[in-house]
Amino acid sequence: GEDVEQSLFLSVREGDSSVINCTYTDSSSTYLYWYKQEPGAGLQLLTYIFSNMDMKQDQRLTVLLNKKDKHLSLRIADTQTGDSAIYFCAESYSSASKIIFGSGTRLSIRP
Amino acid sequence: DGGITQSPKYLFRKEGQNVTLSCEQNLNHDAMYWYRQDPGQGLRLIYYSQIVNDFQKGDIAEGYSVSREKKESFPLTVTSAQKNPTAFYLCASSIRVTPTGTVNTGELFFGEGSRLTVL
Numbered sequence: 001g002e003d004v005e006q007s008l009f010l011s012v013r014e015g016d017s018s019v020i021n022c023t024y025t026d027s028s029s030t031y032l033y034w035y036k037q038e039p040g041a042g043l044q045l046l047t048y049i050f051s052n053m054d055m056k057q058d059q060r061l062t063v064l065l066n067k068k069d070k071h072l073s074l075r076i077a078d079t080q081t082g083d084s085a086i087y088f089c090a091e092s093y094s095s096a097s098k099i100i101f102g103s104g105t106r107l108s109i110r111p
Numbered sequence: 112d113g114g115i116t117q118s119p120k121y122l123f124r125k126e127g128q129n130v131t132l133s134c135e136q137n138l139n140h141d142a143m144y145w146y147r148q149d150p151g152q153g154l155r156l157i158y159y160s161q162i163v164n165d166f167q168k169g170d171i172a173e174g175y176s177v178s179r180e181k182k183e184s185f186p187l188t189v190t191s192a193q194k195n196p197t198a199f200y201l202c203a204s205s206i207r208v209t210p211t212g213t214v215n216t217g218e219l220f221f222g223e224g225s226r227l228t229v230l
Binding site: 004006008030031033035040041042043044045048050088092098099100101102103104 | 144
């Protein structure tokens with residue numbers, strides 16, 4: 001079955017880079033996503049990567065995809081206090097019409 | 112502005128009562144979804160609908176019911192059969208097929224959520 005796993009917590013110092021990791025099980029994934037959730041709110045899409053890509057960069061965000069190991073990572077450069085949130089990894093695949101989410105990683109920023 | 116609206120934001124229910132959570136979107140999206148969020152468990156799919164008058168069970172559909180009579184609306188009823196209904200409920204929508212006929216990336220647009228507490 002499909003499963004997406006993430007660590008629950010990450011703490012980084014302001015100005016450092018944050019790296020949030022995710023592993024997934026379904027090798028037929030079409031797209032992989034990173035969503036951000038601020039307290040008491042819904043999720044917003046940060047970025048996504050198509051399964052035939054290895055890397056995608058968007059300003060401070062870098063997504064790396066290792067299909068062999070089924071590993072996805074999100075790097076946030078120069079982490080700021082406004083980056084404090086829960087970050088969800090998710091995957092979708094063409095054989096179904098649903099998106100599977102990981103448990104979310106809560107990112108906290110130390111001064 | 113286009114968006115997806117959930118109501119109410121907070122809801123309290125006594126045990127044994129059914130409650131209905133509203134979800135409306137004006138994005139002209141084909142697909143709509145209901146997720147449940149519990150601390151440390153991420154999002155779990157309750158029901159989803161790809162087209163009007165059709166919907167499918169997700170991973171945790173027991174104790175819930177939905178309808179999709181209009182493209183814009185996908186209400187969720189939490190019935191008294193749901194054993195542990197206290198949670199944060201998120202509705203989402205996505206466009207399945209663009210006007211040019213190509214399948215979109217599947218990006219989900221979320222509402223702000225409804226927090227249900229059973230007293």
